Amino acid sequence: MKLTKKLAYNQLITNKRRTIWTLLGIILTTAMLTAVFGFASSGAAAITDLIGDMYVRDNYYTTIYSMGGVLSFVIVMVSIIVISNAFRVSAGERLNQFGIIKSVGATKKQIAQTVCYEGILLSAVGIPSGIAVGLLLQIIGVNIANYMLTGLNAFQTDDAAIVFSFVFAWQAMLISAFGAFTTVLISAWLPARKAAKIAAVDAIRGVNEVKMKAKRLRTSWLVRKLFGFEGELALKSLKRSRRSFRATVVSLTISMVLFIGASSFGTQLFRMANLVFALIEADVIATFESSQQFIFDDDGEVLEQRYLTINTFEAENITAKMREFQGTSVFGVGGNSVRYNVLRETLQFTSSFDEHMSSNEWVMETEQFPVTILTVDAENYAELARRAGVPIGSNILINHARTQSDGNWAEFVPLVFSGQSLQMQSYDGEIVNLPLHGELRGLDVPNEIIHSSVSYVVVIVPEADAHFYIWAVESDDPNSFETYTDSFFNDMLPPDSDIGFRTNIFNQAAEDNAVRSLFHTIMIAVYGFVGMLTLIGLTNVISTISTNVRSRSREFVTLQSVGMTYGGLKNMLNLESILCSIKSLIYGIPLGIAVSYLMYLSMVGSVWLPYELPLVAIIQCVVAVFAITWLTMRFSAYRLRGQNIVESIRAVDGR
């Protein structure tokens, strides 16, 4: 074996712990690259499968693979930071060795070679293992995705089902192997070049690669006041090893930013979903809606609006038939599409209505107020009449309004009810007098009514020929109910004419589940990516901290021999981990919030929701960061405990 190779090999064997962590970093990097491109290939195949070869446009593939490219870029950047730091520490540790072989005539090139060989040896083991792990991840991921999407696919026809299959893409492996190897070489080359440049004399004398200046290690008196002398020592150590800890801080920061970003992405996704789902709370919604036909006079004025109607009797039959299905509750509500207006001056608004208008700076421009006239199925009408305290056959004012303001729902009573009559005017000028017998407020108003009303003045009448009718159904078995209703629904509707109508039976429960499972799938993928990247960062955090603690054993022994207690030593290491954590939190949290805000801006452009600080994610980050650094420091320090002071002094003196 060539000497340079042998030196590289020895270094790997001597410092097993760091070798293992670095290897783990390389394996994870390769695995992630393989998995990302593997998923991209699976995704591309699924799309081809879904819409057929003929229709797939090149830009679909471009989109998928460029997404893969962006993710790979993030992976490679994190990996370079992590792996190059490991090599830098390794090269720094061997400065003395480099000095010795330099003094006996090794060239710069040979020194650089030993460091690079280290990279090659690590790659030889790490990259094949990484590809294997990556393929495994791809298989697991594809299965998870398919499992999660079962719900969505059940909702779709077979043609529209999204099914991922495992694609063995040799191009993906080639790219990831190449990517990982380049990463390792760059990571190894940067410190190797620097190590080779150092003069033999400096290397032998063990002059620290970063020449320290007392000024740079100066700490504020506040530190001693707050954390004691141990804290001051801790801060000085961190300042000395600034470069090593910079990588630690950067990788912790990146993980935090990604985690906060991912979790607020998830939050936005589900908030948007909830907002959409919240409109009508029902498992199945069946609707009948008449088309409009306008009859114009010679001047082009609307002479007549024609609708197909469903009368109370017909609607009631359908409602009854639906109720025959076991475990089902039905709320039927119909309405008039013809616009009736009431003159504003004939209405008496409450002060809370005025307040609401002025607080939102809304100005009433029209003098006419639209009135919504609704009819409800007999059973529910009876219940509403009971709540309002009026006999069957009364007209009931829904004296309740709900609007969205600043992303929150505001509810209030808009009108002053005094048993008055509404003077309504239809589009053709006809005046209709609608007496109001009772009112319903607040919780007495069923949700189905709130969702069906679009104006401030809503009246429920006992009977009407409705232009649209909605059956909101809660069912124990939405899927069977959907099939059941489908079998009779159209037959029981009024016969069609030249006006026409639309019907729809919408299984919201299934759609709801499907969309949620799709979102869950997306979130698993996102968190999986963040988690893997965090693992790569973690290998660096652990190897940096443990190497740092190990290389300072002499210092620890000195401190102990001049009288620092073991408790004091522990204290110092705890403070180091706390300071290191604080530093990464100082960068990570604001950046994470910024990313989550950008995510909010880009996602919530169409749906109006206020920004929500990702507090839970931030707290999770704080806890996780402290736990990670503290555990690592503690574990390293624990290994020092068994160390006999005398043995350590010997070991250090002997070198």
Next chain:
Amino acid sequence: MAILQVNNLKKIYGKGDTIVTALDGVSFSVAKGEFVAIIGASGSGKSTLMHLIGGVDRPTSGNVVIDGNEIYKSNESELAIFRRRNIGLIYQFYNLIPTLTAEENIMLPRLLDNRKPDEAKLKHILETIGLENRAKHLPSELSGGQQQRVSVGRALINDPVLILADEPTGNLDSKSSQEIMDLLKLSNKRFNQTLLVITHDESIALQADRIITISDGQILRDEVVRQ
């Protein structure tokens, strides 16, 4: 009055076949203000003796009494606190904390005690070791001799009962070596500082009041060179 009393000290390393008896029943006592050199070939057990007296190691049997305290009766923490207040240690390889300046290194035992730095005392020590102008430098900015002078300063800061020096000149050129020895002798003469120096250098040993020769873990000779 004996400031240090070593009673039948034994230290055995290893088990079974690999058993090594580093110290085999060593007893002696040192009076206040004495300057004692301990000499012996490498492997004779002199460093083990030093570590046992310094309280950084524990014996297999026997005890050490410093200023009336039987030191092995204390636990680790008590021993550490005892060390920082009563014993000054000087090593061959200086063992300074690389992140602390020269003056901070000197103040280390006091800082560990969270005591107020005694400016007058510090100034006096810096003058004595001749590093007034380099007080704010880090160890890496100092020469070997200067670094060792800092560690002498560190040993002196608390007016310890006992200064233990393990090959204090082992890593220095002859000029720096003599400077360190002069410094130690000065503290011995001027402050009546009790001094225990381990060395294998005859010329260093001959500067002491008393020379104890150790061989194979036992005291071979214990002679007073000057009164």
